[in-house]
Amino acid sequence: MNEALRSLQNFLSDQIRMHGPIVPLDPPKSFTQKIMEIVDPAHPVHGLNSLNELRDYVSSTVLTPIDEDRTNAVFGEGNPSADIMLVGEAPGAEEDRTGKPFVGRAGQLLDKMLAAIDLSRQDIYIANTLKSRPPKNRNPNPDEISAHLPILYRQMSLVDPRFILCLGLVASQTLLGSHDSLTKLRQHTHSFYGATLLVTYHPAALLRNATWKRPTWEDLKQLRYLYQTK
Secondary structure (H helix, E strand, O other): OHHHHHHHHHHHHHHHHHHOOOOOOOOOOOHHHHHHOOOOOOOHHHHOOOHHHHHHHHHHOOOOOHHHHOOOOOOOEEOOOOOEEEEEOOOOHHHHHHOOOOOOHHHHHHHHHHHHOOOOOOOOEEEEOOOOOOHHHOOOOHHHHHHHHHHHHHHHHHHOOOEEEEEOHHHHHHHHOOOOOHHHHHOOOEEEOOEEEEEEOOHHHHHHOHHHHHHHHHHHHHHHHHHHHO
8 A cells, every 4th residue: 555655646746747736626617606797796686695685676676767667576486496497578467467477378378388398387487587567568678688687697596597498589589699580599409607598489479379389399398308307
């Protein structure tokens, strides 16, 4: 044993002479660390250390003019340590009235979509890119997205999901920083700061166009497969 130790010590000494001292590598950064690095260090969300604190901040803070006109902020809900996080666009009329995400017809369809892959709202976490309803359900403006995006990033960091499913074009383009079509974005499984991100149609879009239900089903099956195997 002593001879083996001396041999190892001699080998290490030779390596240090040739290459310098061995410096331990920093551990890889987690999803939580990576996602918060893209938020301005001076933003107040860095000091909010729970979903409840973040919810209170959203409810009491006007970040953009649409926040002044809302009935309720629609923060998000579900399993606070879920492996799967769903991200939509913005609240609608029913969501604004109740303060809960996806509670109208689109929400009822979303529940059926989840049930089809053996999931429920208790298994996942659901949030929107915007926490306030845009007037007349128009698409969010870029300044509104910019104002609310740090909230979503902080939600993500606190939930720490392994999988993110974007519902619709706005959420998909926003998180991926892309101008590609939803059809093109759906064709790939994306890496998102260490999490796996998939893209599919928004449930409200399926209510308008039933032909999108088949590709959405394929996206959901892909999510379920990855969830079960990774």
